[in-house]
Amino acid sequence: MTGPVVVGVDGSSACMAAAWWAAREAVDRHAPLHLVHSWTSQPLDVPISQDAHSERLYGREVLRRTEAELLHRHGDLAVTTDLVAAPAAQALLARGGDAELLVLGSRGHGSVAGFLLGSTALRVVGLTRCPAVVVRADDPTVGAGRDRLVAADRDEVVVGVPEPGPAAEALLEFAFATADAHGDLLRAVTVVPGSPGPRAEEERRAWLAAELAPWREKYPKVTVAERVAVGPAAQLLLTSCGRSRLLIVGRRPHPSHLVWKLGPVAHAAVRHAACPVAVVPHG
Template structure:
């Protein structure tokens, strides 16, 4: 399956759920776990410490606790710890090209500034070359559980990276996969009332497009139970509704976006989703 499962640690409360999630993924995928901490990107209270040696000692302790957590959960997995003297976002983005999955912790739903405005997580999400899972600090589960939701708005090869990750993860965890496609109705965008016949034809076309996108992946992963659903409405509300009881939401992001690397839909899902979110760069 490729490289390791990489977990970025800042030493705050949001690190432990990310470590547990990363250890679970490493064990299920039979991959090594790589724990990384940047001593030059430590939390504000720690970064005020004037001595570099003290900050390095703090980083060593962060990694020691994280490794102990991972080994307690899955004693047999190989674990690598790394403390770096470069910015966390740069280090994680650089190493993402060599790993299968990157896991990041994020603050809770009430801390908008900590997650949405210039955080390390956002900068990594926009540059990572592999799927990135964000796990909030209040998350108690490890792994996606019985159901994974995947958003399928693109067709053809544009959807391949997202569906590859979603099907692989569902297969590894023996989870069902709920594939969701949003259909924006005339009413939803504020136009005149839609003609019933036109609405029916549009729904049929969207269902056919969704089925066509999933067909080769169903064949490749016959063990994965798939639920296909076309929902009326915009993409973000549809996905958030579908994942209300899921353990993981999988979405794609466009690469080479400028000046903002993440689009408004991705940002909205990251902020409002009640479950961990996997953001997959489209190739």
């Protein structure tokens, strides 16, 4: 059985954009959608109440209103809700164990906020065991309202393919499945390591083709474009996202479940990509 798409909601515009994106993704993946609200973790623009009962009432209303909005658009979507007392990060990490995706809202470039604030959101992205997607409130791939959920010119999925090994396998599995679910072109980008030259670029191109081959066979309907380039990995990925509905990057494992540091490429992508960003744990 497919795991749910889990999204944190708090009534903010950032989390509403994330909920719209998560609902569309759940429909395309034939997965249920699970809405989570932590009544002890209110957004910045909601007055702080000393009354726990009022905060719980607010949380129930956020969940009710969000569910109604999503079902109005997707009548056959399976939606469940969860009002929790645990801190937002703890609640989402607990539910990410058996989730297909974990979706977080962001207020915009430079800061991740909404359902989670500041470094707390980055901690969730850095610790969750499933792919985590960050969606900005002003994301150009998410239309305002019910009439335009995804911009018409956003018809690609971009994945940064790292060095050979478990990282590449995990990223390509997620990337091909995502592109297949949406009928999008998959753009696979890799960077030439070391001192570049014509031979190094040719070797890297041959390596990328070999890495993609088994996934092309498994997902024959996915059209793939390959890009082998020289330069900073983060910059090359960001400049490849002009038509992307999703940028996919990897996250290295950490020896401790308490460590959540993101690598420079994933961090730059979450901060600056002009589309939602999926951070995929590997290893």
